[in-house]
Amino acid sequence: MKKGLLIVSFILLILVTVACNNQSYNSELNEAGTQDIKEKVHAYSVGSFEDVSASITPEELIVTDHGKKTSFDLPEDEFFVSIAPFIENTHECAIHSLTGCQGELVNKNFDVLIQDEEGTIVMDDTITSFENGFIDLWLPRDRTYQVKIEYEGKTAESEIGTFKDSNTCITTMRLT
Numbered sequence: 001m002k003k004g005l006l007i008v009s010f011i012l013l014i015l016v017t018v019a020c021n022n023q024s025y026n027s028e029l030n031e032a033g034t035q036d037i038k039e040k041v042h043a044y045s046v047g048s049f050e051d052v053s054a055s056i057t058p059e060e061l062i063v064t065d066h067g068k069k070t071s072f073d074l075p076e077d078e079f080f081v082s083i084a085p086f087i088e089n090t091h092e093c094a095i096h097s098l099t100g101c102q103g104e105l106v107n108k109n110f111d112v113l114i115q116d117e118e119g120t121i122v123m124d125d126t127i128t129s130f131e132n133g134f135i136d137l138w139l140p141r142d143r144t145y146q147v148k149i150e151y152e153g154k155t156a157e158s159e160i161g162t163f164k165d166s167n168t169c170i171t172t173m174r175l176t
Contacts, residue, residue: 037074040063044099045098045130045132046132057095083135085129085149085156085173086103090172096134096168106131109126110128112124115146116140141162147160
């Protein structure tokens with residue numbers, strides 16, 4: 001009886017150890033996957049592609065390469081949003097085209113202040129727009145933020161959300 005109990009205890013110990021190692025491994029895979037998707041999104045934001053388009057919804061990156069469409073899930077806890085502050089020219093947009101949307105202010109430095117609903121500063125930094133005139137941000141999901149962008153004495157302020165029905169492309173922030 002004692003021998004059988006000892007064997008069962010040993011097997012349980014092995015199973016718990018394997019489960020813990022598996023959980024750690026899965027966590028590492030999730031972190032690596034999150035970094036990988038962020039790198040893909042960035043590459044499409046700054047790259048130049050022929051016969052390739054990429055857009056980003058609140059939940060996935062959608063890439064069409066020579067007619068073949070592939071989707072990649074975005075991180076569960078982070079939301080991608082791209083903002084094109086403007087002075088004169090903008091376009092209507094809700095779902096950001098990483099390979100197609102073009103903003104007015106290319107390679108410009110913007111002072112960006114983002115606060116959450118409680119007034120906690122999430123970001124207070126100077127960010128340079130890409131060749132497409134956009135600044136890309138990853139923010140915690142399911143929240144509302146106050147965004148203030150300053151450029152050469154001009155300011156734009158807006159409230160944005162990071163919910164499953166929120167826009168990933170913000171082209172309404174006119175600098176005045």
